[in-house]
Amino acid sequence: MGLVVQKYGGSSVADAEGIKRVAKRVVEAKKNGNQVVVVVSAMGDTTDELIDLAQEVSPIPSGREFDMLLTAGERISMALLAMAIKNLGHEAQSFTGSQAGVITDSVHNKARIIDVTPGRIKTSVDEGNIAIVAGFQGVSQDKKDITTLGRGGSDTTAVALAAALDADVCEIYTDVDGVFTSDPRVVKKARKIDWISFEDMLELASSGSKVLLHRCVEYARRYNIPIHVRSSFSGLQGTWVSNEPQGDQPMEQAIISGVAHDTSEAKVTVVGVPDKPGEAARIFRAIADSDVNIDMVVQNVSAASTGLTDISFTLPKTEGRKAVAALEKTRAAVGFDSLRYDDQIAKISLVGAGMKTNPGVTATFFEALSNAGVNIELISTSEIRISVVTRADDVNEAVRAVHTAFGLDTDSDEAVVYGGTGR
Amino acid sequence: MGLVVQKYGGSSVADAEGIKRVAKRVVEAKKNGNQVVVVVSAMGDTTDELIDLAQEVSPIPSGREFDMLLTAGERISMALLAMAIKNLGHEAQSFTGSQAGVITDSVHNKARIIDVTPGRIKTSVDEGNIAIVAGFQGVSQDKKDITTLGRGGSDTTAVALAAALDADVCEIYTDVDGVFTSDPRVVKKARKIDWISFEDMLELASSGSKVLLHRCVEYARRYNIPIHVRSSFSGLQGTWVSNEPQGDQPMEQAIISGVAHDTSEAKVTVVGVPDKPGEAARIFRAIADSDVNIDMVVQNVSAASTGLTDISFTLPKTEGRKAVAALEKTRAAVGFDSLRYDDQIAKISLVGAGMKTNPGVTATFFEALSNAGVNIELISTSEIRISVVTRADDVNEAVRAVHTAFGLDTDSDEAVVYGGTGR
Incomplete structure (x- = not known):
């Protein structure tokens, strides 16, 4: 039995239908005999709507309060996902970044993860639950204030949790089939990459590829956590990002x-x-x-x-x-x-x-x-x-x-x- | 200098304009030399929208997750209010129920407050901040799970905080001018009550008066916290609910x-x-x-x-x-x-x-x-x-x-x- 961390982005949980689809997929991973930890982003445009609201009340929203505001988005999606999973007859518990032990520095709006102490998550999955964790957020080490991790924060949450839990893989679910040899919107003949090394992925990320952010790949490389980027809309294999090719992938x-x-x-x-x-x-x-x-x-x-x-x-x-x-x-x-x-x-x-x-x-x-x-x-x-x-x-x-x-x-x-x- | 706890309901913070209006009123109380703690409900229909979403993904949403979901509403309004206050040049910090020390039992969706340990709130106001607290929510004593207090929960949060902080008054702001001798929608000649005893208010509340719920009045009576029910849309005096008449109110x-x-x-x-x-x-x-x-x-x-x-x-x-x-x-x-x-x-x-x-x-x-x-x-x-x-x-x-x-x-x-x- 393995431990899988799955991360679903905002487009995958944009509405009730999306959440139910994700719930099915999560349950599938559990049925396959894995312990499953799921990291979710806020639903669709929730974060943008919250940012708009903030700007209506204050032209320059403060860091601490802005973070408190934004983290409401994941709180909503994670609770809904837990409910949807329970509705399929499986046990699920949701956890905020703070509850999941995501400890950060105090730089609001773009905090860095200092440590992950996933005791409650470990207990939850050991008791047979599927653990749902709010992406993008943590709690500051010194002041115990809510922080957010900035761009690509949910991916980083997923990889950091995978590292702390010694997971077998971190699956990043998105609205494309994986990492492509070029942007498929520009290059119609772009090919999905089956496997790519951390180093090449890091260079692609810093050169404009949007699928994974540099920060998340860097974290995965440091702790040697294989990432599997794949679509939440299909059952296809996506792109593996790791030190070495996985399974039957070509060695060269x-x-x-x-x-x-x-x-x-x-x-x-x-x-x-x-x-x-x-x-x-x-x-x-x-x-x-x-x-x-x-x-x-x-x-x-x-x-x-x-x-x-x-x-x-x-x-x-x-x-x-x-x-x-x-x-x-x-x-x-x-x-x-x-x-x-x-x-x-x-x-x-x-x-x-x-x-x-x-x-x-x-x-x-x-x-x-x-x-x-x-x-x-x-x-x-x-x-x-x-x-x-x-x-x-x-x-x-x-x-x-x-x-x-x-x-x-x-x-x-x-x-x-x-x-x-x-x- | 006194300590005032103010509570604003969902209709008072229904949109950005409402939040800015509330911010002005809060700042006014602060300028009058008070330490100010503010309890807010979720904006307007937010809670209902979240309930709808929950029912879309699960016909019988689970207690724990349902509470996690609903508490997102206050997290949004409290952060926005803190931003709006800062925008007026005053310091404000927002706190979740858990951060504010609202400790409850584990009965999800209608938890009862066991204890309030408002250490962080006390520190925050002593440092000169206006403290904003999420109403309606707490954290369970045994499992450290997020709970909600059920109907009238935000009023109860306000009164409980006022008691724990030994506040001089708990002001409940609402969309009516106070407690009336009868429902003004039915009785056009209904009169605003200037002062009413806890006992009479308890009977009115259990007889159909909607302004204050029985539970909140009962809590205030037990800890002898005067409640001032008033409109967030006007500067008028509302209704005082207390053991004895206040100030120049008729003794009889x-x-x-x-x-x-x-x-x-x-x-x-x-x-x-x-x-x-x-x-x-x-x-x-x-x-x-x-x-x-x-x-x-x-x-x-x-x-x-x-x-x-x-x-x-x-x-x-x-x-x-x-x-x-x-x-x-x-x-x-x-x-x-x-x-x-x-x-x-x-x-x-x-x-x-x-x-x-x-x-x-x-x-x-x-x-x-x-x-x-x-x-x-x-x-x-x-x-x-x-x-x-x-x-x-x-x-x-x-x-x-x-x-x-x-x-x-x-x-x-x-x-x-x-x-x-x-x-």
Whole structure:
């Protein structure tokens, strides 16, 4: 008998019908001889509705109270799910984040999990119950206040509970069939990935893939908890994310796991920065002090004639205004010429651990973009990822071209020949 | 500086506007130099919507999960109210029933408060915050499960907190101006009562007055917490409920506090009961065993010729079916003739401690009914109350006639002359 942690997102429990469907699936896992712990998000648009209400009474809702408010959403869905399960003749008990022992720091609205002490959950499942736990929420260690975990919080709750309970698997149920080689809305021939390593999944997540958030994958990797991402609307196998392939999955990893894209970023270019030590540090200290997270950073070699260089970086569009304001303040100190802000960009990333040992991946990538008539504005690479910035208008065509070039399209068994050597 | 506990019902916090209005009023109390603890109900129809959802997923929702579900409602309103108060520049912290130390027994959906340990609330107000507490909910002493207090639970939370915090007053804000001498929807000339004793209020509450529930008044009486019932829509003084009149209120109590009516009951008559010891006990044991609460009980003297008597009692209409079924089972054992069930009745009650020392109240009451052409079917009295059962169709006319007869109409300064002696 195993212990399974299942997580259902808001779209899976959007209404009474959805909750009943989820209840059936949970009971199925229990009938298969497992101990089952279920983590749920708030129903459908509940969280958004609560946020709207908050903004009606207060333009800047306070952290502590805002968290108290939002956690009502999961309280509703978890209680309803427990009722629906009982209605199918099985025992279920629901627990708030606090009752489930999800201990966090005190940073409201984006708390981090410090510890999970799942004593009540353990007792509940040992007594034969299905335990339902509110995702996205915890209780602060010092003040005993209710906290929320921020974006992707419910997935993180599920993985953290799976780790604390030493679960066999953490199943993340969602409204898609799994992780795809690219966004199926853009690439019709995108293929569901059967298995992907934690490392590749981490790169995909930070490159724009929305199915799993970086934070949750990182947690799973640290505690080595296999994640199974699958649809709550079908019984199909989804995507396994783990250190090693599971069961009958092919042992050999694909060279390229997928092509991700991200249109949520903007590009800032600091033009005419004196090319001497400390200037870049000064720029990025100003950015960091204004609490802006940046993504890619690119510096070109300076023109010998002027001794000036340009530094470009990307960041979430939502933080663009803050970053530009912070930089303007440092203009005199740094002595740069001008700032350029561009939010009409897209980032396209090719991810795959196989690229380390397969020469020519970069060349094939760039050739595919070139053949599609897509211009590359910035390039940045990690060991298992290559990212480029292009015009936002080009993104769909670019992603499709790259997806095809690497033989990722479904029903395509053609071998891919990489031109050139090395990356 | 005093400590004030304020309670706002669902209609007062029905939407963002209502919450902002309540926030202003709370801040006003704070500005007047008080420490303020606020108890809130769920917004408007939230609780009903949650009940509907529960019934969609499970025809018989379980106690524990049902309580978990319903408590989401107060969690939303209390967090929003705290935000709205902060938005006015004052510090506020919200607390769940559990955080506020409301300890109950484990009877889900209608838990009783065992103890209140308001340590966190005390600390919060001592630090200068306005403390907002979720009404209607607590945590069970043995299992640490979330419980709800059932009907009138938020009022009871407020009074219980006021007692535990040794508050100066418990203000119950509602959508009417206070307690009236009769239901203003029926009696246009009904008068707001400035002060009423706990005892009279208890009788009014158990006779159909809806403003305060018996349970909350009983709690306040036991701990001698003055209640001030008032409107959240106006700044007017409402009704004080306490042992003694407050401030400049007249020391002498009115002879009659009010005329209450109740159309939620039905009448059961057990016809032809052998008039010998033990028969009545057998009948009411059967009723009690089926968990039905009864109200009035009347037995007439038996007809000498037959040795048979009739026993009538009233009970909530909602329990009528259960009671009749229980009685049918005892028919053979008791040997009664037949059962009559009548749900077209009304109960009209005259309440006032003054009737103990003022002769003729009963006569005036019955004369008023007679003059209005209203027939009396049952009569039952306590020390400070007289109740009659009439046809449901007659209730409005009957209440108005009695209200006028006792000089309770507004702008009526006529002395009331009671005919006859004694009751």
